[in-house]
Amino acid sequence: MEFLLNNNDLENWSMAIGVCLGATAAMVFLRMIFLRRLGDLSLRTVTRIDDLVVKMLNRTYLVLLLAIGVYLGSIFLVMPDSWRLVVSRVAVASLILQLGIWGDTALRGWRSQLLAQPGDGARKASSTILFFMLRLVVWTVAFLMMLDNFGFNITTLVASLGIGGIAVALATQNILGDLFASLSIMLDKPFEVGDFIIVGDALGAVEYIGLKTTRLRGLGGEQIVFSNGELLRSRIHNHKRMQSRRVAFILRIAYGTSEAQVTAIPAMIRDIVGSRSDVDFERAHFFRYGDWSLDFEVVYHFKSPDYILHMDAQQDILLQVYRAFQREGIQFAHPLSVVRVAGAHDPVGGWPPAGASPAELMKH
Template sequence: MGGPLFRQLLADNTSAHWLSALLAASVFLVVLYFLRGVVLRRLQRLAGNTDTLIDDFLVEVLSATRVLLASVVSLYIASLFLELPTGLQKIVDRTVIGLMLLQCGFWATRGLDFWLRHRFAQGDVNETGAREMTRSLLSFLGRVVLWSLVALLILDNLGLNVTALIASLGIGGIAVALAVQNILGDLFASLSIAIDKPFVIGDFITVDDLMGTVEHVGLKTSRIRGLGGEQIVFSNNDLLKSRIRNYKRMQERRVVFAIGVTYDTAEPALKTIPDLIRQAIEAQTAARFDRAHFKGFGAFSLDFEAVYYVREPDYNVYMDAQQAINLQLVRDFAERGIGFAFPTQTLHIASAPTLTDMAQGAENRPSPASDQATAS
């Protein structure tokens, strides 16, 4: 079919037609790129001098103009100077409209990315990971919806029955949804994570007995870098069903620790121990004292319990404070002669009879003959 159409195209057009078409395409292409450059430069200068977003948005969108699509439009302008067969004219019209829809898709995608970047660029510095995670998920979903719409418009431009296609896809979609329900569950779970934000990239969390720092939140899985350096991969759906502890969102860390002293510690020394613990805790700038008490009587120690708060959630800060408190208590107890208890057990043995006692017992024991006489 292409052969007869091409021969008819050559027969219906003279060299003047071809020269006019070539000149029109060249002029249009040059003018288009000249105007594009001038407009972009002016918009960029305007964007640098103003705080409005409209000029920035226009610069971003115009930057997405593709060279190939501009060339196709110039060729369409050239076709207006030629006598095209009916069949070829229809093909050209549909091709140009389809490519223009494709270019509109590029513009819309760039505009969507610009809006999402601006929308999630502002906020608390501590929520940067949450904003980036939400932006990436919304950008992906927006692209899927946008390009699906562009594909449907292109198919409709090509003459396909889009209504019947959508209906058939709807029926088939039910079967596909049943087959991939686990994947869809993870997809909706990722949306829930993006909207509700139980954790974000950079948070240190524990899931059951696993712990690590969140590295990536995807459409199906989330990845955590474990303490040992390994990467732990969770299904998003299973992750939301678990009990998650987010340690990065702690404002303070509550610490409970216990010490035990020996049972031979005198009462005056026992009374000073809570004060010694309080002084050791208050000496740490990162710690806030809560309480210290003589808790009870252990199996081998007199038990004291203390509670304090670390003003920072960092685990290293907590360990540094606890180490300093322990060292201070060791020094204070040594100065006052207070001993730390350790597991001990005292065995009490009743006094055993001596050889003299055993001999005297034997002498005082009646003989068998006397026992018989007494019985008669």
């Protein structure tokens, strides 16, 4: 005797229930396998991606997997189109909801890992706002997709949200510009708290990075405040990330120094600078006849970014140069002007001529 229930015999119901339970069990089994493998892998690695995937899989809900399994089982049943549409829409909504939960879990896990790192409170506040906005985007997209799945016309809603968003953006463009600049500083990290930076004619150590402003402590002790948008539009010199310092200076030697002494100066400087282990010598050249001196340019690279150590090294080099010049009798130049009195036989000499009348002087 053939058993019928809603136009489906026992074989169809058995097949549908078997596929539903089998598909659900298979998804649960795969989830367990991935969790076990990734859990063991995350214990052996220092990467964060496997930890995030483990957290996402732990937030997989059985009821949502069962809804997908019911849809797969319903394929083997004969049912009205309206019922089949309802089952498919529930399955798609379950899939969208599960994807939203995974995305939200990944963002919250990423935020937790970022906040666990040592850092200033302002940067953590910026990251909190960033992740809130990303989570809002995820759930907004998921909500709109679910509405569209259930047959709602979301075109008008999306257009209304777009117009409202444009109006808000125009009204708060300066604030939003500084806010997004703060997020850009947080993500790109062109500088951090404690870095010594130069922006235009302002220089100082970064002591605070906020949502709207960044503050420097100047060399004179004053506080310099920049809006984040203005700061990112400027050229920033970050001295803390300097790996070495290029040092160039000019030695001015007095005119009248002998040819032998002038010729010996580059080698003398090379020996002095090259004797230091913390310095890479580049060059020393007689490069210019100055107005009142013979000019030598010296260039070397100090291997440490530390400013105090650089000044100590430069002081020692200059003192050794001074001692060597004294020993060799080489004189440093100093600014001077030479006044020359023209004689009668010089091209400009003999002027004005003796006994010339004022009228004759006017003719010249």
